[in-house]
Amino acid sequence: MGEEALSIQRLSKRYGRRPVLEGVSLSVRLGEVYALAGPNGSGKTTLIRLATGLAFPTQGEVFLLGEDVHKTPAARRHLGAVVEAPAAFYPHLTGRANLERHAYLLGLSRAEERIREVLARLRLLAVADQKVGGYSLGQRQRLGLAAALLSDPKVLVLDEPTSGLDPEGVELVHTLLAEASREGRAVLLSTHHLREVSAYAHRVGILGGGRLLEEVVLDGVRRYALEVSEPERARAFLLTQPGVLRASLMRGRILLEGDPEAALSALVREGFRVRAFYPHTFDLLDYYQEKVAHA
Numbered sequence: 001m002g003e004e005a006l007s008i009q010r011l012s013k014r015y016g017r018r019p020v021l022e023g024v025s026l027s028v029r030l031g032e033v034y035a036l037a038g039p040n041g042s043g044k045t046t047l048i049r050l051a052t053g054l055a056f057p058t059q060g061e062v063f064l065l066g067e068d069v070h071k072t073p074a075a076r077r078h079l080g081a082v083v084e085a086p087a088a089f090y091p092h093l094t095g096r097a098n099l100e101r102h103a104y105l106l107g108l109s110r111a112e113e114r115i116r117e118v119l120a121r122l123r124l125l126a127v128a129d130q131k132v133g134g135y136s137l138g139q140r141q142r143l144g145l146a147a148a149l150l151s152d153p154k155v156l157v158l159d160e161p162t163s164g165l166d167p168e169g170v171e172l173v174h175t176l177l178a179e180a181s182r183e184g185r186a187v188l189l190s191t192h193h194l195r196e197v198s199a200y201a202h203r204v205g206i207l208g209g210g211r212l213l214e215e216v217v218l219d220g221v222r223r224y225a226l227e228v229s230e231p232e233r234a235r236a237f238l239l240t241q242p243g244v245l246r247a248s249l250m251r252g253r254i255l256l257e258g259d260p261e262a263a264l265s266a267l268v269r270e271g272f273r274v275r276a277f278y279p280h281t282f283d284l285l286d287y288y289q290e291k292v293a294h295a
């Protein structure tokens, strides 16, 4: 993971007397995808708008590659963003013409090739020369993403990029996010789709009551659950075995990190009865519901 690209520091926002965000700090590195989750009204969109410099905080700062986005408007040159769904386009212009206009406003010269590239990436070439007024919600959403990528930004900020998309569109966005990460971009996005988040995000921040309740690191480590006789003794035994990195007890089961085959055969050799053995997937949705319920 690269250097810190987006840094949100002690951000607070009030509307009138009503606090919407209170002292939220987080940062996203180059190559990292950070997903914001939280119930309706928890402040995700507000945070995203503040992060892009479109709204001003009551307190706190936002830095894009070291530049304060609210004090130095030029900091936004590092940024590609979709902050409303669907993004606003001229309905009487074609998708391509909308992107040409966007490129002109961004000051991009000789943008035709780049426009073709982002249209292809978002699978919009077939409708590129049709008026946006006739686009489906999903096509409009994808055009928003194409516009966000146009300037080849280091930082992408996306408010619910998969909302309104069909399963194929959702898959396309996931691929795009994974690519963005490989290309070294930093991505901050908001989402309600927690079961999918582990497919593309490195970290998830859970917002509740205007605060960042927790950050969950999705480290991609494979874990296995073992149901075995005498779990405590089996755990202690496993910890002595080569190839076992970690073994912990979780509601009567063993949670294992390490070589699953070596662990399994060692247990059987030692005479433990293994009743079940399966990949353990961290259930972010369960975890999230528990966090939000206790917030």
Ligand SMILES: Nc1ncnc2c1ncn2[C@@H]1O[C@H](COP(=O)(O)OP(=O)(O)OP(=O)(O)O)[C@@H](O)[C@H]1O
Residues within 6 Å of the ligand: 015, 020, 038, 039, 040, 041, 042, 043, 044, 045, 046, 047
């Ligand atoms: N311009 C505004 N003026 C007054 N209150 C606002 C304004 N914008 C947002 N709010 C309030 O701030 C709170 C947070 O809203 P926000 O849209 O950021 O939440 P969210 O987490 O994005 O919700 P959702 O999941 O529904 O998109 C809400 O209670 C909302 O009513």
